[in-house]
Amino acid sequence: MRSLGEVIERAVLNAIEVAVTRVPRDVFEAIKSFAQRETNPRARRILSTIIEAIRVAAREGTPLCQDTGYPTFIVRIGNRFPAKALALRAIKRAVAEATKRGILRPNTVDPITNRNTGTNTGPHAPWIEIEMFRGDELEIFFIPRGGGCEGVSKLYTLPPSRGWEELEKAVLQSVIEAGPRPCPPTFVFVGIGATATMATALARKCALRQWSTKPATPLAQLEQKLLNKINTLGIGPMGLGGDTTALDLRIEIGCRHPATFIASIQFSCWALRKSHIVIGRDGSIWLDPNDFWNP
Ligand code: SF4
Incomplete structure (x- = not known):
């Protein structure tokens, strides 16, 4: 049986992969809606190429863009969720693992030496904004920023x-x-x-x-x-x-x-990538159906 830390790490790894290979359903609907109304023929062609690119990326499991973004998280921690510090460590491990597997491009550079850390981790990287609330769960939004x-x-x-x-x-x-x-x-x-x-x-x-x-x-x-x-x-x-x-x-x-x-x-950009998961204190995982879907 997996520990809670392992559950979080695997869930975040999955969330990272989903976010960089597909846009949320509402974003796809927005692009389609504007494409139907666009009056400029060249602009219409670009929008239909974007729609096709989204479909291909999701089908092939390839990144929507060569820039898989700077890893940014908003994390909401319930006051009754156990292992709060462990959760943050698990998120960092998931980012490093996603980079090692080539899911994320190494996008994290030391501003003094200009050296790429190679893992998307380092001082304040990934960037994690933390909020607390009354509850049992851990809620994680992954928002890679191009x-x-x-x-x-x-x-x-x-x-x-x-x-x-x-x-x-x-x-x-x-x-x-x-x-x-x-x-x-x-x-x-x-x-x-x-x-x-x-x-x-x-x-x-x-x-x-x-x-x-x-x-x-x-x-x-x-x-x-x-x-x-x-x-x-x-x-x-x-x-x-x-x-x-x-x-x-x-x-x-x-x-x-x-x-x-x-x-x-x-x-x-049009590639507004996001994935949203909720992990219960018992290790149950909820995936936001708006983000985890196939175009
Ligand atoms: S702005 Fe968005 S689409 Fe453009 S290169 Fe960056 S991540 Fe890719």
């Missing part, structure tokens, strides 16, 4: 009295400056909070949401308005022109300081 899209992230300290007006300009400016670099069509993530750390963490959480039509709330309507504006810029798939520059824009908000309105703007 360098092309992460490299165009922006942080704005906006004037608090005109925060929302300035946000619109900041979003459009970020998308224009990013151009083709994040491999559009992209998902644009906006986090708003009191501090830079808070805004960045909130923007990251946007990756956990699923693509769907927007509800009639003021924030969702703002998301839709900004998305529509982005899609009039003409950047298009891979920056080669067209209506489809972004597939979604999501905003997560937290209370701000009276003197600050800090906005983090992050991008994901």
